[in-house]
Amino acid sequence: MSTVPQGGAAPLRVVLAAEGLRFSWPGMPKPCIDIEALRITAGEAVFLHGPSGCGKSTLLSLLAGVLVADEGRVSLLGHDWSQLSGAARDRCRVAHVGYIFQQFNLLPYLSVLDNVLLPCRFSQRRESQAARGGSAREEAEHLLEQMGLDRNLWKRQAMQLSVGQQQRVAAARALIGQPEVVIADEPTSALDEDRREAFLDVLLTACAVNNSALVFVSHDQRIAQRFARHVLLPEINRAATNAMAADA
Numbered sequence: 389m390s391t392v393p394q395g396g397a398a399p400l401r402v403v404l405a406a407e408g409l410r411f412s413w414p415g416m417p418k419p420c421i422d423i424e425a426l427r428i429t430a431g432e433a434v435f436l437h438g439p440s441g442c443g444k445s446t447l448l449s450l451l452a453g454v455l456v457a458d459e460g461r462v463s464l465l466g467h468d469w470s471q472l473s474g475a476a477r478d479r480c481r482v483a484h485v486g487y488i489f490q491q492f493n494l495l496p497y498l499s500v501l502d503n504v505l506l507p508c509r510f511s512q513r514r515e516s517q518a519a520r521g522g523s524a525r526e527e528a529e530h531l532l533e534q535m536g537l538d539r540n541l542w543k544r545q546a547m548q549l550s551v552g553q554q555q556r557v558a559a560a561r562a563l564i565g566q567p568e569v570v571i572a573d574e575p576t577s578a579l580d581e582d583r584r585e586a587f588l589d590v591l592l593t594a595c596a597v598n599n600s601a602l603v604f605v606s607h608d609q610r611i612a613q614r615f616a617r618h619v620l621l622p623e624i625n626r627a628a629t630n631a632m633a634a635d636a
């Protein structure tokens with residue numbers, strides 16, 4: 389696994405790295421993503437932004453191994469996603485990545501609590517990390533409490549929750565078991581201002597305490613100031629530059 393030198397200080401551990409990354413959606417004449425290099429280190433909080441359709445969700449899917457690069461490589465903790473089978477990618481992702489999808493991807497018939505516990509069912513690592521202070525179930529309850537989700541909702545099926553409540557369940561599921569990387573695709577879009585600030589407090593604090601890298605996509609510039617690093621996707625994506633040049 390590579391590191392970034394820090395003068396006299398201990399080098400920072402690179403947890404996500406993309407090199408020469410190119411990806412095109414089937415049937416599209418031009419690549420959607422064309423990035424020379426992107427490195428994200430442990431504990432880093434990254435605000436990824438750019439106009440609608442510039443490829444933010446696509447990049448998140450590539451970073452998390454949901455999609456695989458056409459050229460170049462993306463590695464998580466030194467594992468090149470393209471060298472792993474689909475099943476191995478799924479195992480690696482659930483063990484090391486908490487993903488808050490734009491559409492949440494909760495299992496609609498499972499209870500709120502069981503949704504939060506899902507990563508622990510599929511990953512021994514997440515289970516044992518979640519159980520460090522007691523049991524994984526206690527950790528799930530603790531995260532739901534932190535997310536401000538009323539206790540009387542915990543046994544409800546996920547589909548019976550409001551969109552904003554589902555968003556917070558998805559965040560609790562992403563955080564359980566302290567994954568090294570947390571990916572969040574517009575996770576505050578359905579929250580009011582108070583909830584949004586509380587949500588960010590929990591997410592940013594949990595990632596800092598766990599030394600998890602956080603890659604957070606949002607259109608909401610009010611949120612940007614809370615992140616140490618800002619990445620404007622069109623600035624690093626040569627596909628966007630080429631598209632703009634072609635449009636000119």
Ligand SMILES: Nc1ncnc2c1ncn2[C@@H]1O[C@H](COP(=O)(O)OP(=O)(O)OP(=O)(O)O)[C@@H](O)[C@H]1O
Pocket residue numbers: 413414420438439440441442443444445446447
């Ligand atoms: N499943 C897909 N099949 C084909 N093209 C896709 C698919 N998903 C996304 N695209 C295309 O890829 C481009 C980038 O989409 P993407 O969703 O990554 O953008 P985004 O920056 O996340 O947008 P938004 O901010 O609106 O969510 C768009 O032109 C979109 O039409």
